Amino acid sequence: MAADSASAEPPERFALVAVNRPVFGQFHYRVPGALTDELRVGSRVAVPFGRGHASGVCVGFDAGPPPVTADRVKEIRALVDREPVFTDETLALARWMARYYLCPLGEVLATFLPGGIARASRAVARIGLAAAPGDVEAEAARLERRAPRQAALLRFLLAAGEVPRAALQAEPVYSAAALQRLRKAGWLRITHGPAAAPAFAGGGPAAGATPPALTAEQTAAIEAIRRSEGFAPFLLHGVTGSGKTEVYLQAIADRVARGRQAVVLVPEIALTPQTVDRFRARFERVAVLHSALTERERSRAWLAIRRGEVDVTIGPRSAVFAPAPALGILVVDEEHEATFKQQNAPRYHARDLAVKRAQMLAIPVVLGSATPSVESYRNALEGRYVLLRLPERVTGRPLPEVTVVDLAADSVSRRKLSVMGRTLEAALAETLGRGEQAMLFLNRRGFHTVCLCTRCQTPVRCPHCDLALTFHKARGRLLCHSCLHAIAPPERCPECGDVEGLKFLGLGTERIEEIIRHRFPGARVARMDSDTMTRPEAYREVLDRFRARHLDILVGTQMIAKGLDFPDVTLVGVISADTALAIADFRAAERTFQLLTQVAGRAGRGDAPGRVIVQALDPRHYAIAAACRQDFEAFAARELEARRTFALPPFTRVMRIVFAARDEDRLRQACRAAAERLAPLAGGDVEILGPVPTPVYKLRNDYRQHALVKASAPAALRRAFRALRAAPHAWRTGVQVHVDVDPVGLV
Numbered sequence: 001m002a003a004d005s006a007s008a009e010p011p012e013r014f015a016l017v018a019v020n021r022p023v024f025g026q027f028h029y030r031v032p033g034a035l036t037d038e039l040r041v042g043s044r045v046a047v048p049f050g051r052g053h054a055s056g057v058c059v060g061f062d063a064g065p066p067p068v069t070a071d072r073v074k075e076i077r078a079l080v081d082r083e084p085v086f087t088d089e090t091l092a093l094a095r096w097m098a099r100y101y102l103c104p105l106g107e108v109l110a111t112f113l114p115g116g117i118a119r120a121s122r123a124v125a126r127i128g129l130a131a132a133p134g135d136v137e138a139e140a141a142r143l144e145r146r147a148p149r150q151a152a153l154l155r156f157l158l159a160a161g162e163v164p165r166a167a168l169q170a171e172p173v174y175s176a177a178a179l180q181r182l183r184k185a186g187w188l189r190i191t192h193g194p195a196a197a198p199a200f201a202g203g204g205p206a207a208g209a210t211p212p213a214l215t216a217e218q219t220a221a222i223e224a225i226r227r228s229e230g231f232a233p234f235l236l237h238g239v240t241g242s243g244k245t246e247v248y249l250q251a252i253a254d255r256v257a258r259g260r261q262a263v264v265l266v267p268e269i270a271l272t273p274q275t276v277d278r279f280r281a282r283f284e285r286v287a288v289l290h291s292a293l294t295e296r297e298r299s300r301a302w303l304a305i306r307r308g309e310v311d312v313t314i315g316p317r318s319a320v321f322a323p324a325p326a327l328g329i330l331v332v333d334e335e336h337e338a339t340f341k342q343q344n345a346p347r348y349h350a351r352d353l354a355v356k357r358a359q360m361l362a363i364p365v366v367l368g369s370a371t372p373s374v375e376s377y378r379n380a381l382e383g384r385y386v387l388l389r390l391p392e393r394v395t396g397r398p399l400p401e402v403t404v405v406d407l408a409a410d411s412v413s414r415r416k417l418s419v420m421g422r423t424l425e426a427a428l429a430e431t432l433g434r435g436e437q438a439m440l441f442l443n444r445r446g447f448h449t450v451c452l453c454t455r456c457q458t459p460v461r462c463p464h465c466d467l468a469l470t471f472h473k474a475r476g477r478l479l480c481h482s483c484l485h486a487i488a489p490p491e492r493c494p495e496c497g498d499v500e501g502l503k504f505l506g507l508g509t510e511r512i513e514e515i516i517r518h519r520f521p522g523a524r525v526a527r528m529d530s531d532t533m534t535r536p537e538a539y540r541e542v543l544d545r546f547r548a549r550h551l552d553i554l555v556g557t558q559m560i561a562k563g564l565d566f567p568d569v570t571l572v573g574v575i576s577a578d579t580a581l582a583i584a585d586f587r588a589a590e591r592t593f594q595l596l597t598q599v600a601g602r603a604g605r606g607d608a609p610g611r612v613i614v615q616a617l618d619p620r621h622y623a624i625a626a627a628c629r630q631d632f633e634a635f636a637a638r639e640l641e642a643r644r645t646f647a648l649p650p651f652t653r654v655m656r657i658v659f660a661a662r663d664e665d666r667l668r669q670a671c672r673a674a675a676e677r678l679a680p681l682a683g684g685d686v687e688i689l690g691p692v693p694t695p696v697y698k699l700r701n702d703y704r705q706h707a708l709v710k711a712s713a714p715a716a717l718r719r720a721f722r723a724l725r726a727a728p729h730a731w732r733t734g735v736q737v738h739v740d741v742d743p744v745g746l747v
């Protein structure tokens with residue numbers, strides 16, 4: 001009996017795999033005997049899926065029978081990594097993320113990895129020999145005359161060993177037919193495994209920068225973070241120039257001294273080179289993760305972080321997934337920024353994920369901003385976050401003097417609105433006369449924002465998007481800022497055919513630059529927007545020239561509004577403060593306040609006092625007036641009251657459902673079907689709005705409608721999502737359905 005037990009084969013083992021496909025649930029796969037001891041939870045695997053194959057992650061094991069008959073269960077094809085890529089901590093965060101943001105776990109796990117590492121999960125095919133070298137040599141000799149290509153291939157592999165299929169295909173000896181015949185005859189084997197991992201080249205320069213003297217408020221903030229134990233969320237509200245970055249640096253230094261690591265999230269890494277430089281001056285082992293790096297560079301940095309060779313990781317939203325093994329603190333700089341929200345699936349918010357990850361790890365998280373989001377500020381007011389204040393600039397420098405002018409009254413001509421009013425023009429002349437620098441802000445790029453027919457009042461629109469085309473003078477083209485469709489300016493109106501009525505109206509940064517060069521011909525001017533910053537290094541090059549005083553005036557979009565510290569900038573001019581208020585979004589006032597406050601903070605950061613001129617058509621709007629007074633508390637109080645009145649975030653949870661289709665009739669049918677599925681859920685604290693056309697109805701050839709589900713708790717949003725998923729699939733044929741929990745925009 002004992003002998004029979006010893007000879008019995010071990011029971012079959014089944015793995016639960018989350019596949020990197022837009023499908024929910026996990027799938028059973030048989031674990032081959034060769035992988036029984038190697039496969040672990042968190043390991044990446046290559047598996048057959050449907051009629052092809054896919055990558056996935058083993059998220060568990062099931063010793064019992066799978067839910068389908070045993071003969072239909074497919075076998076794992078290969079193990080991608082020698083060691084599991086995902087830890088228990090990252091798997092737990094991924095599961096929370098999939099549940100909260102209503103997205104497949106496999107897709108969530110794929111977002112944790114940078115491009116180079118993620119693509120390794122496709123399991124690189126490798127070709128090798130399946131027989132002993134002596135036998136292979138004999139077979140090659142036998143095939144020499146009748147199948148020379150097969151013989152050459154065998155001899156190549158004898159010399160080279162196992163090689164990636166892509167590399168073999170580049171060799172002269174490669175023949176697909178020869179490879180197929182040798183494989184069928186049993187002489188070759190194809191395995192799947194990861195691409196070779198590159199080594200990390202190194203970190204930043206040696207540490208040694210001397211920390212500056214601290215204000216009393218900075219000292220108190222740093223001590224509060226240092227003393228914190230366990231999960232501790234802090235909201236660091238400091239006016240522009242109050243030294244928030246120094247608080248981050250010293251709080252992180254304390255954790256690094258204890259053998260821990262830090263992750264610092266910034267809105268857009270390309271826009272904050274000064275921040276990166278400050279961290280690299282203070283810490284020796286710094287890694288930067290961002291999209292401007294090559295895949296090899298990102299992979300190198302990611303692997304170094306995972307091996308514990310990095311103390312501080314800096315990056316945009318995806319850096320929240322940095323695999324630091326001893327993470328001790330998370331920092332989110334400019335936590336209010338909308339760029340922390342991912343705009344395609346999975347649509348996560350990096351700030352909120354940072355808070356959740358800190359909670360899971362029982363570590364502090366610091367959210368910093370001069371203009372906190374109303375959601376974070378309410379959390380602080382209600383005690384969920386600890387509020388730390390930095391109400392004054394370092395070294396006692398005053399905030400800049402802000403003047404708001406009514407552009408209609410300040411224009412040179414009463415009959416025509418000026419691009420630059422008399423007040424701003426005079427202030428700019430005085431600034432240049434003193435040898436100081438200025439920044440001019442307008443959050444619209446291009447030369448003219450619209451080409452309008454004055455006869456039929458129709459703008460020239462993009463044929464693929466429901467958007468007016470913007471004229472770019474340098475290109476001589478009308479351009480769509482969504483799909484990048486470009487045309488030459490038409491000679492007649494596309495709508496009515498009129499040849500006299502087409503006029504260029506509105507202005508962008510390209511037009512501002514031309515006006516400045518014309519009015520101040522001796523000034524050295526540069527423009528910073530996405531039209532001019534086309535290379536990864538272009539942003540730093542312009543900033544270096546500005547810092548070296550080789551430029552007098554910097555004209556730009558929101559690229560110049562934050563993260564910049566130039567002591568010789570004494571004037572900031574806002575060309576049009578009303579731009580963002582016209583957007584159909586309940587956050588328009590908040591964004592206007594934040595942007596104006598941030599850009600105003602670029603002035604007066606040196607010894608000379610700063611001045612800000614804000615031009616507006618509605619200077620009495622509460623967002624503009626509060627920003628000019630630098631009065632965040634007053635703005636937040638009014639904005640929170642309005643949000644409470646209309647049951648908007650942070651007083652309710654919102655899920656946005658976007659329906660998109662190339663066929664309008666099919667879209668309308670799908671929206672009617674969706675409305676029928678959602679209608680029974682309305683009532684109590686659940687409100688269903690729509691579906692209705694989106695503010696931009698057509699985008700990249702897709703017609704779009706959206707619906708909003710508002711509720712007091714996430715559970716109601718999940719019920720609405722399940723109701724949509726349970727609907728018959730037929731109504732969605734040809735229709736894309738995108739779900740966005742906690743949307744930051746409704747366009």
